[in-house]
Amino acid sequence: MKRTLLLGALAAVLLAGIAGLGRGASLLETAAKEVLRQDPKGRKILKDFERYRKLAHIFKKYHDSRTLDDADLLEVLRETGVIKGASPAKGAKPAKPPKPFPIQQYSGRYRWPMDAGVVSSEFGPRWGKQHQGLDIAADTGVPIRAIAPGEVIYSGSHITGYGNVIIMRHDQDTTTTYAHNKALKAKKGDRVKAGQIIALLGSTGHSTGPHLHFEFRTGNTPVNPRTKLPKSAF
Known part of the structure; x- marks a missing residue:
């Protein structure tokens, strides 16, 4: 479970749009990618990210078909x-x-x-x-x-x-x-x-x-x- 959480955190760094960090953000992303490459699950996450990025124009068509009533x-x-x-109806037991x-x-x-x-x-x-x-x-x-x-x-x-x-x-x-x-x-x-x-x-x-x-x-x-x-x- 701890490894899964770590990979999830690294994946978030990989995707991060960290405003204001400039070159620091690039270094963070590079380091995250390197760690992910060392783990089979991490390599799969990297592969998935890249594929979704390439096919985003298709996946963006998948969403709610109408506004959901909550x-x-x-x-x-x-x-x-x-x-x-x-409040309970009049005469009803609370x-x-x-x-x-x-x-x-x-x-x-x-x-x-x-x-x-x-x-x-x-x-x-x-x-x-x-x-x-x-x-x-x-x-x-x-x-x-x-x-x-x-x-x-x-x-x-x-x-x-x-x-x-x-x-x-x-x-x-x-x-x-x-x-x-x-x-x-x-x-x-x-x-x-x-x-x-x-x-x-x-x-x-x-x-x-x-x-x-x-x-x-x-x-x-x-x-x-x-x-x-x-x-x-x-």
């Missing part, structure tokens, strides 16, 4: 106590409040949810609405990894439009969502380490082709994942 997702966050639920999450605030680092790929759609305005995550395209079946340690609070296919999806909780308020998967490799309640494989990339739900729709939320508020993940040219 109503079902928000209900999961209410049920698990990430956000406060609506639901038992969920237990507080054991980690109040995660202070560690995050990693990208894939080892390599092409961002096919950025966070922000899209088709007259708000795209609440990043779409990252790659080959069907590549591993999807947890960006940080946490607990799986949803694993299934009943969130409209998201296909096979996993939602992870990292602290009291922070969740990440991994959608459109071919297969799910973690179940609700699983405690997951950073870099652990939780799914395989696919094109389920509202999708034009194999890609990961990835969301980062604080409470019910979507945050641009690029502000949380290592600087990268994904």
